[in-house]
Amino acid sequence: MLLIADHLSYKYDKLNKKNVLDDVSFSINKGEIVSIIGHTGSGKSTLIEHFNALNTPTEGTIYYDGKDIFEKDYDRKALRAKVGLVFQYPDHQLFEETVYKDVCFGPTNLGLDKKEVELRAYEALKKVGVEDDLFFTSPFELSGGQKKKVTIAGVLAMKPEVLVLDEPTAGLDPKWREEILNIAKRLRDEDGVTIILVSHSMEDVARYSDHIIVMDHGKKLLDGTVDEVFEQAEVLREASLDIPESTAIMRLLRKEGYMVNTAIYDADSAVREIRQKIRF
């Protein structure tokens, strides 16, 4: 197990009685694609900001690679290179004159020499599929999807072992959503990077995930494989979350006695499955 949350509780304001995170425990394995799902305000962003010690828990702790990251002499700056966090809004991160310089910011902070920094920046930009002719344009002139790619590259250039993406698909159209999620998947498949996706929508991330953690009002509601979690459609509905429509349809068909596969999370596969298994 690469990352373990151990009875994590957190509040922003000491004067406040209510916990923003309340006794959250789970573990994440190396090489998994994990989705943390919950509606807005359920504490997802607060939770992931613990993974690289940007937040310090009021109770409980996090173990990374077998070590307590909130121990006094743990090197938390080194941890930030190992657990890369991409925030929701690219505009909070981009600041340099050119895309290329911006991607260099992370590795430069690691104290690497110039050559290594530039090599990493180049590789990272290539990895996420930013075309060469955009390297020396201003990051502020890019489209939303391009900006997102650049911010991911900016974190990737630090060569993280875990990449955490906070709402990576928010504000993007379906084509870009897919593209960004495919980048994440490729990183896992080709480079073995552990991926943590944060989203408020099952529909988006379900088919990319090996493991889903559902958050509700600062508590962990469900935790398991995609199938295990979708098994609990009722519980999900109570947390105002829904299983993807295609999955819901497959489940209904199954209930009616058709022997279809219920592990289906998008419309295309649903159509294929129905064509294949059901003869009219």
Added chain:
Amino acid sequence: MLRDITLGQYYNTKSVIHDLDPRTKILGTMVYMVSLFAFNSFWTYLIAFAALCTVIVLSKVPVRFMLRGMKAIFLFLTITVLYNLFLTQGDTIFSFWIFNVTIQGLKQAILMFFRLTFLVVGTSILTLTTTPSNLTDGLESLMHPLKWIRIPVAEIAMMMSIALRFIPVLTEETDKIMRAQKARGADFDNKNLFKRIKSYVPILVPLFISAFRRANDLATAMEARAYRGGDGRTKMKPLKYKAGDWIAYTSMLLYGITALAITVLINFQTFMLKA
């Protein structure tokens, strides 16, 4: 979301102080501030303290919120008190090393301590019990006469309320940006001053860009709703004095008269003693 609408340091609750007209509270705070500078005997400060306690109790704001403001001026307060304590000339009580504590210095230090504390707590009652928009409405109304010397009061008030509205937004944004850069290994507590200033560039650039974008959006939104300056604008909730305000003004007057009377009495006494 709630955090976006809670503004400044306003403490949301219901109390007679919250209900007062902002003009009453602004003038009250001014009267109180003037009294702290004009009258500085033991007895007037005792009355000032009593008045402060009464208002705090009436406002139903927990005392710890009042003291939050003290944290900000802690250093200033300490320096002022020490400065007065050690560097006032007069009759020495005791001295050590290069310091010389005098009876006048001690008195002055105690006076300064209470004056600053009362000032900070007094003004924080104003901001804790008045929403910023109410506060600007009050200021605008009080500054109204300045229009006659061609000061654009309504525009200034609008600018102030917009600025106030965006303080929490920008604070939150600064925090988010800082975290995003920290996640990329940025270090903001570098010992070297030059490097430290440089390390703030990755925060300031996104912050300014976002502030300009917001300003632009806001200007468009205002124009779309036909905003054309302050002249002749009516208010959704015009300020109106209620019974409570007259009670407040009467109390202020009583407070002022009592403090003045005590001061006159004390001065008269010392005058008589001297004669």
